[in-house]
Amino acid sequence: MKILALENDPKEYDLLQSVLNGPRLALLKVDSSEQAWTAIQSGLSHFLIANWDTSDVKETQLIQRIRAHKSDAPIHILLTSAKPLNGEPPASQADDFITRPFNQQDLKNRVAMAERIISLACSLASARSELETQAVFDPLTGFMNHRAFVRQALGELERARRASLPLSLIALDLDHFQRVNEKYSQKTGDEILKVVSNVIREKSRPYDCIGRWMGDEFIILVAGVIGADAEKIAERIIAGVRGSRIELEGEAPLNVKVSAGVASAARISASAEIDPLIEKARFAVARAQEAGGNQVFMVFV
Numbered sequence: 344m345k346i347l348a349l350e351n352d353p354k355e356y357d358l359l360q361s362v363l364n365g366p367r368l369a370l371l372k373v374d375s376s377e378q379a380w381t382a383i384q385s386g387l388s389h390f391l392i393a394n395w396d397t398s399d400v401k402e403t404q405l406i407q408r409i410r411a412h413k414s415d416a417p418i419h420i421l422l423t424s425a426k427p428l429n430g431e432p433p434a435s436q437a438d439d440f441i442t443r444p445f446n447q448q449d450l451k452n453r454v455a456m457a458e459r460i461i462s463l464a465c466s467l468a469s470a471r472s473e474l475e476t477q478a479v480f481d482p483l484t485g486f487m488n489h490r491a492f493v494r495q496a497l498g499e500l501e502r503a504r505r506a507s508l509p510l511s512l513i514a515l516d517l518d519h520f521q522r523v524n525e526k527y528s529q530k531t532g533d534e535i536l537k538v539v540s541n542v543i544r545e546k547s548r549p550y551d552c553i554g555r556w557m558g559d560e561f562i563i564l565v566a567g568v569i570g571a572d573a574e575k576i577a578e579r580i581i582a583g584v585r586g587s588r589i590e591l592e593g594e595a596p597l598n599v600k601v602s603a604g605v606a607s608a609a610r611i612s613a614s615a616e617i618d619p620l621i622e623k624a625r626f627a628v629a630r631a632q633e634a635g636g637n638q639v640f641m642v643f644v
Contacts, residue, residue: 349393376403395424406433416464417549419457464550481555484540492554496617504611511573511607514624517559518600518636542583569607577603577639600637604628608644
């Protein structure tokens with residue numbers, strides 16, 4: 344795998360090179376954001392390590408440009424800094440962060456995790472391309488339908504088992520959606536589902552496996568994520584849906600809310616199956632709605 348290194352400090356670059364160069368990895372030095380951007384656009388690499396302190400990554404808005412870039416697989420961004428960034432935008436849009444001076448084994452572990460994520464994303468992109476030819480997407484939302492999601496999820500479960508990766512499932516259900524359909528119309532309900540689907544797509548990672556389970560239920564498989572990190576993804580979606588306004592002719596704008604259930608597995612055993620994980624996530628979303636809705640309920644499996 345080729346890794347772009349936007350690192351202007353010769354000593355720091357030499358350290359990166361000594362740790363990461365090897366039979367499977369190749370470190371490619373870029374001197375500016377423009378060089379990095381050109382390499383990314385050409386598909387040369389899907390992994391960028393950038394020095395937040397000394398490079399021009401902030402001034403050139405490179406991270407924002409990368410996130411807006413359409414590619415077959417997402418770009419993994421690892422930032423390095425001498426001090427914690429504490430969610431400083433746009434650094435918060437990076438995938439990972441490591442403080443210098445870094446522990447060499449920690450860096451190797453971060454890169455190994457990035458390799459697995461990129462591999463997963465490329466596999467998912469390939470699978471999506473194949474699925475498109477088999478007409479397995481829900482026509483209203485554009486997400487995988489029930490059958491296609493299960494098939495894709497089985498593959499991701501097996502990959503997580505082989506790579507010893509954690510895995511989480513997020514179930515989403517619109518609060519009081521039946522009342523909305525009854526008060527307005529199915530056409531309005533469909534428009535709401537489209538708005539919610541766009542929020543889910545926007546707030547999820549590009550390589551997450553997303554399906555429309557049934558009716559107003561959605562489900563997301565997030566590989567390599569567990570516990571609080573999966574909960575944050577669910578909370579982003581809830582906040583995004585809550586902030587959306589559906590304009591109705593002759594009516595006040597409609598505010599929709601959604602509840603989420605998260606089922607997280609730190610380790611995928613040889614006997615693990617996808618159906619029980621999905622049902623646990625759906626059970627969790629039911630608990631969230633019982634507690635008043637518009638919130639996340641989590642279970643560990």
